[in-house]
Amino acid sequence: MSELTHEVTTGASWSDLDRLNASFYSRFPYPWRPMSLRRVLDPEFEARFLAQALGRWGQLAVPAGGRIWVAGCGTNQAVITALRFPAADVLGTDLSEPSLDLARNSAGQVGATNLTLRRETIEESRDRDAFDHVICTGVVGHVTEPEVALRRLGEALRPTGVIELMVYNAHQRVGLVAFQDALRLLHAGDRDDFDGQLAVGRGLLANPELKPLLVELGLPLSGVPAEALADAVIQPIERGYTMGQLAEMAGRCGLRVAAPCLNQFDQPNQRHDWNMRFVDPEVQCRYDALPDLTRWEITNLLRRETSPKLWVYLVREDSPLPLKPERQLTEEFLAATEVERGQARTRLYMRSGASEYRAHPDEVPHPRAHPDPGCQRIVDAVAGPGRARLADAVAGERQGAGPADLNLVRLYLTTPLYPYLLVR
Ligand SMILES: C[S@@+](CC[C@H](N)C(=O)[O-])C[C@H]1O[C@@H](n2cnc3c(N)ncnc32)[C@H](O)[C@@H]1O
Incomplete structure (x- = not known):
């Protein structure tokens, strides 16, 4: 198992948006450090539950000595993953040096030695068939070409591997994206003048009729910390998806949506259920007869902003392991x-x-x-x-x-x- 290491690339192949993202996430590293971190002392625990989510009963999704890639890891996620999977080698990559620095400091403090941190965009990755598990949440919607990034994640996965992916649910971001666009028009300055944009954002949110946006985002009505507000309202770019669009993009990248992934952000309001109950038995019958993915697409379209987050497990189309429907x-x-x-x-x-x-x-x-x-x-x-x-x-x-x-x-x-x- 490798010692905690830190590697840097030159960034020569980066797009303008990569550079803008790098300076945004360097000014506002995401997310802020949690008050506690948990090390799981049983090395197989998380790997068994991950396998169970896909019906691989009694198996390990990540074997001892297996490899995990946390792509666009931000400040914490790679450290959290290294602590959850102590028998795995974890790689965390991100284009923000300050985010990686924060991760390195935390890793040092908790003794997470099974972690390598590398400054690199997802698109630059050259790993092939290398990882048992890839985690990428809240990143693909921010990159220059989401499909290129998703294809890289798929190529880096071993045939039996599992990706945990979260992209923004378009239905849940309509108001936010409109606010971001309005703010940009009003600011009308340099795209990397983040402090100027933030000041305009704060000014706008002083208007009572715009405050519901803060509630929607789970932010306090006043005194919102700069990092939290920046992450929400002045993202350089943000794209959202429906379940159908996500599944199509995954298909073009040689991947399949295998199952929804229950996540902590849907936990407070218990919004984990991708299946609907209908009053009309005829409608219920039609709905129940559909394949999983079609049902989830319908749920996403009907529930819109109250559907669960688009947080899913993806597997390779050529995976030798069976893709089991929910009913099975x-x-x-x-x-x-x-x-x-x-x-x-x-x-x-x-x-x-x-x-x-x-x-x-x-x-x-x-x-x-x-x-x-x-x-x-x-x-x-x-x-x-x-x-x-x-x-x-x-x-x-x-x-x-x-x-x-x-x-x-x-x-x-x-x-x-x-x-x-x-x-x-
Ligand atoms: C919203 S944060 C999510 C961080 C982390 N995945 C999490 O959920 O806590 C997005 C992260 O993606 C990184 N990022 C943006 N574009 C990237 C790219 N092309 N390659 C790698 N990382 C990227 C940013 O620097 C930032 O740390």
Whole structure:
């Protein structure tokens, strides 16, 4: 396993937009440092739950010594990934040197030695068939040619690998993109005059009728920190997608949307469900008969800004592993006879104010009790002394549940965001 290293490229092949992005994310590195970081001490824990999200029961999505690429890693994501997958070699790349510096400092403080950081655009990457897992969230919509970047991610993936990708959901960004355009027209100055743009943005948001945008963005109504406001309203470029557009772009890059990826940003309002329930049984019947991706496209079109984020797992079109539809995943989950509680030992590193991360003296079990008491009862029933059958425990909690509700139970118990049950 490599020591934490830092590599730099010359940036000779960068586009004007790459340079603008580099100066934007150097002025406003994203995101700000979290108050705590978690090291998972069980090396297989995360790799097993990642495999389960695609129905690869009992397998590891990232084997010991496997490789992970965090593309456009910003300030934290590569460090977080190195701590989540301690048996893997993690590469973090970004075009912002200050972001990489912050990542390097945090990695040093928490002793994440399985991490290499490299200043490089995604488009410059020459890795082929190299990674078991690629993580790229909130980046592809900002680059010069999103499709070129996505193709690079796919080429870098091993045939059995999994990409975790988040692109902006176009329906959720309509108001924001319009605001960004208006701000640019009003500012009418140099594109890299970020402080000038930010001042115009703050001025605009003093208008009461524009304040709902802050609420939409989850920002406070006054005193918004410069980094948070800049990330939202003065992005050099931002493109959004529908589920259909994302799937088409993935197809052109030799990739397929395999499954939605449950993410922490949809967690507060429990917006994880890509399946809809209809009053009219005829409509429900038509909808249920469709392939997963078509259903998710319809959900995205009908729910628009209230659909989940466009956060998905992608696999290679030529992957030798089967791509299992949701219905099959749920059937296999319910038929499982070997089930154990997901429980990892973890160590927390905490900071206060501008201080360095310090290790908490005690190990902390992960995860804590399930936020849904019904799901917790299922865990206790199947992993407790009574060893109930999973199908019976689920039926006891969710009487008369249809396929979509049962699928949701699977997602709430067996995926990386809800790592409660390991299934074989
Ligand atoms: C919104 S931030 C997301 C950071 C990180 N992925 C996360 O979710 O925390 C976008 C990041 O992409 C980086 N970036 C933009 N264009 C890039 C490119 N062409 N290649 C690599 N990184 C890029 C920026 O420097 C910035 O750190």
